[in-house]
Amino acid sequence: MTNAIELDDVSFGYDRRRPVLKGITMSIPRGQVVAIMGGSGCGKTTILRLIGGQLRQQHGQVKVDGASVRDLGREELYALRRRIGMLFQFGALFTDMTVFENIAFPMREHTDLSDALIRDLVLMKLHAVGLRGAAQLKPSELSGGMARRVALARAVALDPMLVLYDEPFAGLDPISLGVVGQLIRRLNDALGITSVIVTHDVYESLKIVDYLYFVSEGRIIAQGTPDEVRNSADPFVRQFVDGEADGPVPFHYPARSYAEELAAGAN
Amino acid sequence: MPTKPLANGLRRIGAGTIRAVSRMGFAARFFVAVLYHSPAALRRIPLTLREVYFAGVLSLVVIIVSGVFVGMVLGLQGYDTLNLYGAGDSLGLFVGLSLVRELGPVVAGLLFASRAGSAITAEIGLMKTTEQLSAMEMMAVDPLARIVAPRFWGGVISMPLLAALFSVMGVFGAYVVGVRLIGVDSGTFWGNMQAGIEFRPDVTNSIIKSVVFGVAVSLIAVFEGYDAKPTAEGVSAATTRTVVEGSLAILALDFILTVFMFRGVGDV
Amino acid sequence: MNRSAIDLWVGIFVTIGIGAIVFLALKVGNLASLDSKPSYHLEASFTNIGGLKLRAPVRAAGVIVGRVESVKLDTTTYEARVTMRIDNDYKFSKDTIAAVLTSGLLGEVYIGLEIGGDPQMLADNGRITKTQSALVLEKLISQFLFDKVSSGPGQ
Numbered sequence A: 001m002t003n004a005i006e007l008d009d010v011s012f013g014y015d016r017r018r019p020v021l022k023g024i025t026m027s028i029p030r031g032q033v034v035a036i037m038g039g040s041g042c043g044k045t046t047i048l049r050l051i052g053g054q055l056r057q058q059h060g061q062v063k064v065d066g067a068s069v070r071d072l073g074r075e076e077l078y079a080l081r082r083r084i085g086m087l088f089q090f091g092a093l094f095t096d097m098t099v100f101e102n103i104a105f106p107m108r109e110h111t112d113l114s115d116a117l118i119r120d121l122v123l124m125k126l127h128a129v130g131l132r133g134a135a136q137l138k139p140s141e142l143s144g145g146m147a148r149r150v151a152l153a154r155a156v157a158l159d160p161m162l163v164l165y166d167e168p169f170a171g172l173d174p175i176s177l178g179v180v181g182q183l184i185r186r187l188n189d190a191l192g193i194t195s196v197i198v199t200h201d202v203y204e205s206l207k208i209v210d211y212l213y214f215v216s217e218g219r220i221i222a223q224g225t226p227d228e229v230r231n232s233a234d235p236f237v238r239q240f241v242d243g244e245a246d247g248p249v250p251f252h253y254p255a256r257s258y259a260e261e262l263a264a265g266a267n
Numbered sequence B: 001m002p003t004k005p006l007a008n009g010l011r012r013i014g015a016g017t018i019r020a021v022s023r024m025g026f027a028a029r030f031f032v033a034v035l036y037h038s039p040a041a042l043r044r045i046p047l048t049l050r051e052v053y054f055a056g057v058l059s060l061v062v063i064i065v066s067g068v069f070v071g072m073v074l075g076l077q078g079y080d081t082l083n084l085y086g087a088g089d090s091l092g093l094f095v096g097l098s099l100v101r102e103l104g105p106v107v108a109g110l111l112f113a114s115r116a117g118s119a120i121t122a123e124i125g126l127m128k129t130t131e132q133l134s135a136m137e138m139m140a141v142d143p144l145a146r147i148v149a150p151r152f153w154g155g156v157i158s159m160p161l162l163a164a165l166f167s168v169m170g171v172f173g174a175y176v177v178g179v180r181l182i183g184v185d186s187g188t189f190w191g192n193m194q195a196g197i198e199f200r201p202d203v204t205n206s207i208i209k210s211v212v213f214g215v216a217v218s219l220i221a222v223f224e225g226y227d228a229k230p231t232a233e234g235v236s237a238a239t240t241r242t243v244v245e246g247s248l249a250i251l252a253l254d255f256i257l258t259v260f261m262f263r264g265v266g267d268v
Numbered sequence C: 001m002n003r004s005a006i007d008l009w010v011g012i013f014v015t016i017g018i019g020a021i022v023f024l025a026l027k028v029g030n031l032a033s034l035d036s037k038p039s040y041h042l043e044a045s046f047t048n049i050g051g052l053k054l055r056a057p058v059r060a061a062g063v064i065v066g067r068v069e070s071v072k073l074d075t076t077t078y079e080a081r082v083t084m085r086i087d088n089d090y091k092f093s094k095d096t097i098a099a100v101l102t103s104g105l106l107g108e109v110y111i112g113l114e115i116g117g118d119p120q121m122l123a124d125n126g127r128i129t130k131t132q133s134a135l136v137l138e139k140l141i142s143q144f145l146f147d148k149v150s151s152g153p154g155q
């Protein structure tokens, strides 16, 4: 059986001067929940966009379900995307629709289900994220965390075979955080789907994932099962797990030295 | 070196030209793509109706009010000038011709560009900025079919109706001033107008103009929105561009169309 | 804004928009008149048509009875051949006189028909033989000056 997702030596840059990904290799087996972790701006969202075919890598191969995403035609790509759910980092809810219509949107676009059936399905998804009562609100009336949960419900609206979560835990209180984590795990196991979670939250992800990748400066610098990660002596991993500011993962975007820059301003 | 500023200036002109041409090429490709996705979009009537509401119904008030005022001013000024030559009776013809041939389509088009065009650009631009278009693509729904094409057609449908309404309101405004206030005979007013204005080519050309303007402004509006830089400034710059480019396009197209339509009408 | 309210408003909008186009066509553009009524053609040749334009009115006793449909230069006689479209309701005798006239000094140029006494009426594509060309102001003035000069100053 092929893996759900396969990245082989993938390199990508938004422009030629600054590569964002430099030779990423990872394979994500079917039915697993896999986390991609890394500092801010290290290219995690970019990896998800490559998997979804919104960006095309300059080098290497991205395979989803055995097919090379870059080489798919428009129709094939759309057919593939119909089986992928994606939670966007900033929610990306449709602001001119209610919460209900947002979740009904993919169903209305891709199925001929009756209105009554769609209503039941939408309420079911909303119930799962604890927002059945907010069905008639507009996205502008939601808090950040609520919007994220709605986006999550929308991502799984069509019961996809693969779900990509970009920061599902950001902006959630500890209770919803645990609930959403469990929800991702349960959805994954109940529907037999594959989940990729991009997150900073080591603690929460260690509880639910099967495997973790650590990305830094466009490369995978560590990987392993939760147990391996917990017991790892790797300084990168330790920095993440223990949440230390200083360590091998740089906090600063590449720049001249601070002192140098201040001195330049003084002249 | 003294030639340096010159070379730099030329280089800038060259770069600007290349950018403009490539943008126009991009816009043309975009237009074809919108047309390609139109049948699918038009099959879902409610989507387009909703955009007719936003582009057309919400522009009604500004079109009606401006139409009446422009007509009243035409009535006053027109009568004054015509009366100098003892031709005050031709007021109806003067007003009708100005509105039907030029002012109706052009002024309604300018108002449409700033009222509806800017709204379309801002909406699409913001959807892009907030990744709504990306999200749609990831749901295997093409934003060109779902978002862009209905807005384009909503504008194309609304524009001729708004232009006709503007002309009628203008005639009404001129009627109020000319007949009710100044005292031109009502029969003369309408009679002169009807004797001098033909359904073909005057009214038909007016409709053709407004359709062309509708296509141009709607295309510019959706293109600028879709092409906007996904930031707050990007969207605001795109909105401005829609109004500026839309207005210039209307004036330029109006000149070209007028040359083709009315050349030879007056002469043999 | 829900669906049915949008539908209602769009319905109102489209109705008054189409109403406006109909108004332009009928009340402003006069579509209902001559264009659609049954009509026939008459022809006449003039040595000079002055400022006569396409679709200029054709009047009889001041009443519009038709419009100028085409104007061509006849290259054998070098006269202007004018085709008029006349409303079927109006018939004119064979000896009708057609004249290119101007309403007022600067007004519109039209063709005036003056009916004769012949009992036979012109049929479709009939030819009006008696015509009177446009008065050209410059010619009149130069003629007037010429008369003055030739009659001599010694009077």
Ligand SMILES: Nc1ncnc2c1ncn2[C@@H]1O[C@H](COP(=O)(O)OP(=O)(O)OP(=O)(O)O)[C@@H](O)[C@H]1O
Pocket: A014, A015, A020, A038, A039, A040, A041, A042, A043, A044, A045, A046, A047, A089
């Ligand atoms: N549209 C774009 N054009 C140019 N550069 C971009 C674009 N989007 C992202 N980048 C750059 O690519 C790099 C990776 O961005 P990406 O969004 O993948 O980061 P990330 O890992 O998701 O970060 P975060 O955790 O903060 O969301 C960043 O350095 C960013 O500056």
Ligand SMILES: [Mg+2]
Pocket: A044, A045, A046, A089, A166
């Ligand atoms: Mg990101």
